[in-house]
Amino acid sequence: MLIAIASGKGGTGKTAVATALACALARTGLSVACLDCDVEAPNAHIFIQPDLVHRKPVEMLIPHVDANLCTGCGECAKVCQFHAVVVLGGKTLVFPELCHGCGSCTLVCPEGAIKEVPRVMGILEGGLSPDGINFGRGVLNVGEPMAVPVIAQLKKWRDLMDAEMVILDSPPGASCPVVESIRGANFVLMVTEPTPFGLHDLRQAYDLTRELDITAGVIINRDGIGNSDVEGYCREVGLPVLLRIPLEREIGEGLAQGKTLLEIHPEYEVTFRNLYTQIAEKIAQSAVIDGVQ
Amino acid sequence: MKQLVILSGKGGTGKTSIAAAFAHLLSLDGVPLRAVFADADVDASNLELVLAPRIIIREAFRGGLYAEINWEICTGCGLCKEVCRFDAINARSMPKFHQQMSHHYPESGMSGVQIQNLPLVDPIACDGCAACYYQCPEGAITMQDQIVGEWCRSESRYGPLFHAVLHPAQENSGKLVTLVKQQARLLAMDENYDLVLVDGPPGIGCPVIAAASGADVALVVAEPTAAGVHDLQRVLETTNHFNIQTLVCINKADIYSAGATGIKSYCEDRGIQVVGKIPFDLAVTEAMVHGQPVTLYAPGSPSSKALLEVWGKVEAILHIEGKQ
Numbered sequence: 321m322l323i324a325i326a327s328g329k330g331g332t333g334k335t336a337v338a339t340a341l342a343c344a345l346a347r348t349g350l351s352v353a354c355l356d357c358d359v360e361a362p363n364a365h366i367f368i369q370p371d372l373v374h375r376k377p378v379e380m381l382i383p384h385v386d387a388n389l390c391t392g393c394g395e396c397a398k399v400c401q402f403h404a405v406v407v408l409g410g411k412t413l414v415f416p417e418l419c420h421g422c423g424s425c426t427l428v429c430p431e432g433a434i435k436e437v438p439r440v441m442g443i444l445e446g447g448l449s450p451d452g453i454n455f456g457r458g459v460l461n462v463g464e465p466m467a468v469p470v471i472a473q474l475k476k477w478r479d480l481m482d483a484e485m486v487i488l489d490s491p492p493g494a495s496c497p498v499v500e501s502i503r504g505a506n507f508v509l510m511v512t513e514p515t516p517f518g519l520h521d522l523r524q525a526y527d528l529t530r531e532l533d534i535t536a537g538v539i540i541n542r543d544g545i546g547n548s549d550v551e552g553y554c555r556e557v558g559l560p561v562l563l564r565i566p567l568e569r570e571i572g573e574g575l576a577q578g579k580t581l582l583e584i585h586p587e588y589e590v591t592f593r594n595l596y597t598q599i600a601e602k603i604a605q606s607a608v609i610d611g612v613q
Numbered sequence: 614m615k616q617l618v619i620l621s622g623k624g625g626t627g628k629t630s631i632a633a634a635f636a637h638l639l640s641l642d643g644v645p646l647r648a649v650f651a652d653a654d655v656d657a658s659n660l661e662l663v664l665a666p667r668i669i670i671r672e673a674f675r676g677g678l679y680a681e682i683n684w685e686i687c688t689g690c691g692l693c694k695e696v697c698r699f700d701a702i703n704a705r706s707m708p709k710f711h712q713q714m715s716h717h718y719p720e721s722g723m724s725g726v727q728i729q730n731l732p733l734v735d736p737i738a739c740d741g742c743a744a745c746y747y748q749c750p751e752g753a754i755t756m757q758d759q760i761v762g763e764w765c766r767s768e769s770r771y772g773p774l775f776h777a778v779l780h781p782a783q784e785n786s787g788k789l790v791t792l793v794k795q796q797a798r799l800l801a802m803d804e805n806y807d808l809v810l811v812d813g814p815p816g817i818g819c820p821v822i823a824a825a826s827g828a829d830v831a832l833v834v835a836e837p838t839a840a841g842v843h844d845l846q847r848v849l850e851t852t853n854h855f856n857i858q859t860l861v862c863i864n865k866a867d868i869y870s871a872g873a874t875g876i877k878s879y880c881e882d883r884g885i886q887v888v889g890k891i892p893f894d895l896a897v898t899e900a901m902v903h904g905q906p907v908t909l910y911a912p913g914s915p916s917s918k919a920l921l922e923v924w925g926k927v928e929a930i931l932h933i934e935g936k937q
Binding site: 361 | 621622625626629655656657658659662678696698699737738740741742743744747748779780781782783784786787814815816817818819820821822836837838839841843844850851854855868869871872895898901902904
């Protein structure tokens, strides 16, 4: 089962929830993998404390033009949708940061003058945590614009996706890196806060889950601040609120120091096990509905 | 004209609340600054919730090409699937789609198996690279563009605001950010504004690079937590990579004093100026609920006092002509 933790707004507590859920489930004896897909700002390792013994560079194939064979015909530049290949004064130039690695230029070159060479844009790191969680994360190199290939390769790396339970910590937002992260998930758990910003961004995230046709539920974090509009919205659209985590100085301070919610409040182990039971029920319900349709 | 961008690696550190407070504060000065605002977080555009603008121009944002296969022409050779590197053609089962098609296609005389084998493009997975379009020997593929969002020019109580919404699951947020910023800059240049204030997205990837490009100064909002310190380092490496003068302010500075001290020494070691500490203050959330900058809603609050000081320093560093 693949559960993705997402949120439109940043800093709502995705990582705190993902790591607590992973730890609580690992303690039940299930095989659990946790993937940190927030490759721009990955933080789950701080809480899970894995021994990162496995490493693999993330490479993308980009074109390399053999100047001896290139006639400067410009076919490559014509097919490139990303302006990553340009022909200037009969010379073909490649801009690696713009390249999406689609290989189209290589396929159309009539002279066979383009070969593809790997370019490193990030790294995958993984290993076991003290709780026995099979952990993996992607780290995008500084200055690289594209997070998606790093996420895509993380999701295919080693045996991470084979675990009985896969918990996936998504980046914030609602565009391509989030899509790549939550694609294929059985359930999306959206963490929000009960404020106008939280509500606005929850709508975006919820629209995304509907677009991708994935069952979703909500966790309200810092419950007690703001107002009740998030609750009202969830009721209105039929989004279940599965858990409320109160605004508490102790929690804030503990998370700041890199403690998991389970370390701060040991009773949360049961809370998160129950959360999982609720999620499993929601997935089962939606499977029944799909079957009927 | 100067350009200030507010960034943070980690989300939820308070970028937008700080941008809104700056918008208010710069309008208060003895000689108020004239500023144009750009919300460069198109995934979670929240600045308008505080600046309460009136929209005067609303334009569609087109982008996000995707491939479409004409089954009347397609021979099912499978070359498109072979060249696609984004698993966008028949890679994942799309049961609902196939179901719809089997309702739609019985009149074609095709069997269920034939329908199953037709190449299908998942428009969400499609990167728009057009490799399949150029390789299809039958010319059965066309590239479609679509409206993937919209951008607006609005009038807010503190000046013009440019903002945008990217529809869920869409690409090109970097391009939309660039567009929003370009529009803000053009107006600022045409009408002699003093400042373009850009409220940036979290992270370090494409929308952040787009938001930060061309900035005179980046103000990074850091949170003194283990995760916040880790992300701060990554965003500072990013602004350094692009040679942008960078300042740091520490928000919610008192939730973990060891973290705040760590940020200070990290910045001092690298010659990065820390322009202030803002304490954790529930007045910030209350102001947000009331749709107001905290400096307007609760001017006497600890956070407002700290923000006034931070803004004073940032303004001095920006060296805006006629203000010094």
